Amino acid sequence: MKQVAAEVISVEQILPGLKRPAARSIAGSWLIRLSCPEIAREARPGQFVMVRCGGELTLPRPFSIHQISGDGIALFFAVWEDGRGTNWLRQKKTGEAVEIFGPLGNGFSIQPSSKNLLLVAGGTGVAPLRFLGQEALGKGCSVTLLLGAATAAQLYPERLLPSLIKLVTATVDGTAGRKGMVTELMPDFAAQADQVFACGPMPMYRDMAAQKRKLRLIGKPVQISLEMRMGCGLGVCYGCTVKTRNGLKQVCKDGPVFELDDILWEELPKS
Amino acid sequence: MNLSVELAPKHKPGLRLANPVMTAAGTFGYGTEYSHLFDIQRLGAIVCKGTTLEPREGNPQPRLVETASGLLNSIGLQNIGVRALLEEKAPVWAGWRVPVIVNIAGEKVEDYAQLAHELDGAAGISGLEVNISCPNVKAGGAEFGTSPEPAARVTAAVKAATSLPIIVKLTPNTGEIVKVALAVAQAGADAIALINTVRGMAIDIATRRPLLGNKTGGLSGPAIKPIALAMVYEVASAVDVPVIGCGGITSGRDAIEFIMAGASAVQVGTASFQNPRAPLDVLEGIEEFMKKEEIKDIAEIIGAARR
Numbered sequence: 001m002k003q004v005a006a007e008v009i010s011v012e013q014i015l016p017g018l019k020r021p022a023a024r025s026i027a028g029s030w031l032i033r034l035s036c037p038e039i040a041r042e043a044r045p046g047q048f049v050m051v052r053c054g055g056e057l058t059l060p061r062p063f064s065i066h067q068i069s070g071d072g073i074a075l076f077f078a079v080w081e082d083g084r085g086t087n088w089l090r091q092k093k094t095g096e097a098v099e100i101f102g103p104l105g106n107g108f109s110i111q112p113s114s115k116n117l118l119l120v121a122g123g124t125g126v127a128p129l130r131f132l133g134q135e136a137l138g139k140g141c142s143v144t145l146l147l148g149a150a151t152a153a154q155l156y157p158e159r160l161l162p163s164l165i166k167l168v169t170a171t172v173d174g175t176a177g178r179k180g181m182v183t184e185l186m187p188d189f190a191a192q193a194d195q196v197f198a199c200g201p202m203p204m205y206r207d208m209a210a211q212k213r214k215l216r217l218i219g220k221p222v223q224i225s226l227e228m229r230m231g232c233g234l235g236v237c238y239g240c241t242v243k244t245r246n247g248l249k250q251v252c253k254d255g256p257v258f259e260l261d262d263i264l265w266e267e268l269p270k271s
Numbered sequence: 272m273n274l275s276v277e278l279a280p281k282h283k284p285g286l287r288l289a290n291p292v293m294t295a296a297g298t299f300g301y302g303t304e305y306s307h308l309f310d311i312q313r314l315g316a317i318v319c320k321g322t323t324l325e326p327r328e329g330n331p332q333p334r335l336v337e338t339a340s341g342l343l344n345s346i347g348l349q350n351i352g353v354r355a356l357l358e359e360k361a362p363v364w365a366g367w368r369v370p371v372i373v374n375i376a377g378e379k380v381e382d383y384a385q386l387a388h389e390l391d392g393a394a395g396i397s398g399l400e401v402n403i404s405c406p407n408v409k410a411g412g413a414e415f416g417t418s419p420e421p422a423a424r425v426t427a428a429v430k431a432a433t434s435l436p437i438i439v440k441l442t443p444n445t446g447e448i449v450k451v452a453l454a455v456a457q458a459g460a461d462a463i464a465l466i467n468t469v470r471g472m473a474i475d476i477a478t479r480r481p482l483l484g485n486k487t488g489g490l491s492g493p494a495i496k497p498i499a500l501a502m503v504y505e506v507a508s509a510v511d512v513p514v515i516g517c518g519g520i521t522s523g524r525d526a527i528e529f530i531m532a533g534a535s536a537v538q539v540g541t542a543s544f545q546n547p548r549a550p551l552d553v554l555e556g557i558e559e560f561m562k563k564e565e566i567k568d569i570a571e572i573i574g575a576a577r578r
Binding site: 233236 | 305547
C-alpha cells in the first residue's frame, strides 16, 4: 500500500450523460489512466484506491481499480451532475498529478477449482469486474459477463472488454439486449457457473439476496462488491461499518468484497 | 533546532514528546494501519481510537456527511474494548519509539476509573487521554465535559486510578470551557486537549430527514479551526498546565497558529483521511517555518500571540 502523486496518462469520456427527472442525473462516465507502478504492481481485482479530489473536499473518494496495464491503473466511473469529487477528477488533464493511496480492501477471490465464472455488472458496476475478468482469463477460466444498463447508450462498450469475455446484455428500456434488469439474465447462466461475482447498486444486491431460488443462486458462492460512504479507506474511522453474519465489518478494510449471504441486508439503510 | 515538548511537567516521569505533532483520537486507528504508508515513528505521539470497557457497536448508518470544509460524523465510539486493546494492540506499541496515548471513554465515573486501572502499568502505553467530549453517545461522553463539576470528578477518579500522565480532552459544546479547563487542571489533569467535535446536523431535502443515522453528529475539519483556535487561546491563558490544540489542522501553518495561541502540541485529525501523511506534513511544515524564522526552540513561539 502506497501514497503517491500519480501522473495522469489520459482521461476519456466513455459514456454520455443521462437525464433522469425522478433521480439524480448522470453527466457521463469517464475512464482515467494513472501512472503509479507501486500501486499497479500490488493491486488485485476488487481492490480500490482513494483519490484526493482537490483541496476543497474533506474526504478522499474511493474508486475501484478497473484495469492494470504495465505501470498504470485505470479507473472507470460515472459522474453525477452534482458529484463534486468525480467532476473534479474527470477534468484532470494529461500530465497533471493526482494524489492517491492504495491498493485498499480485500478484493475478489477466485477459487483454484473454478473454471466457469459468471460476472454480473449493474451499470458502473463493471468497474471492478473488468479487472477480475482479465485476471480470470489469464488463469484459464471461461468468463461470462452479464452487463445491464438503463438504455443502450449507457452500456459499457464491448470494444473495451477483453475479446475472450462472453458478453450478454440487458437494458431496462429494451434498446439493446434483453429488456429488463440484468438480474433477469441470471437464471440462464448461474447454473453453469462455479462462482458468481457481482457489482452494482444496492437494489440489485437486495434483489439477488431475496430471489436466490429464482435466480438459481442457491448453494452458489456469490461475491459482491459493496459500496458505502467511506472516510479513511483504512479501517480507522468506522464510518463504513456494516452488520454481517460474522459481526461488524468495515467495508473499506474487511471488504469491499463480501459473500452475498454474509450481509444482513435488512440492517442496511435503503438506497 | 529543538522541537521536543514536555506535556506533563508536574508528573514523574512526565510525558516528553520528540516533537509537538500528535494524531487525534478516532482518526488514526491504533497507528498500525498507517505504518505501511509512512514512518509513524517520527510523530510526537499517537493517540488511539476512543476505548471503552466493553466493545461498542456504534451508531446506525449513515455515519459520515461531508460538509463545507468539514466532516460530520456520528460513529458512536465503535471500538474493540479495553481487553482486546491490551491483548492485541499494546504489545505492538511496546516495540515502538513513538509514545502511544490511549483515549478512554465511559458512561459513568466508575467506568473511567476502571479503564485507567486496567491500563495502568501496561507496556506500550505512555499516557491516557480522558474523553469527556464525545457528542455521539447517549450516556456519558460529552455530558461530563459540559460543566466543571462532573469534568473534575472524572479527572480525579482517573488520576487516583493510574500512575500514567493524563490528558483531558474537552468539548467545545459548552459555554463554560475555561471553567471546565480550570476544574480539570485543579483535579489533576497533566495536560488539556481541545477541541473535540462541534455538535452539528445536516438534512437531506429529498427525503426530508436528517442525513446522519443518529440525526446529529460532531463537526470536524478546517470549518472548525477558528473556533478551536479561539478556545485554545482562552484556555491557555487561564490554566497552568500544557494545552494541546486540535481542530481543523491540515498544515504546518495551521499548527503554528495553535502553538502561537498557546498550545504546546497539536493533534491532527480529519486531515489524515484526505491525506494519510498529513501528520508528517504538519511536522515538516513546522520545521520549515522554524528554520525560515531562525527559531531554535519551539518553546520560543508557544503562546507568542498572547504576549
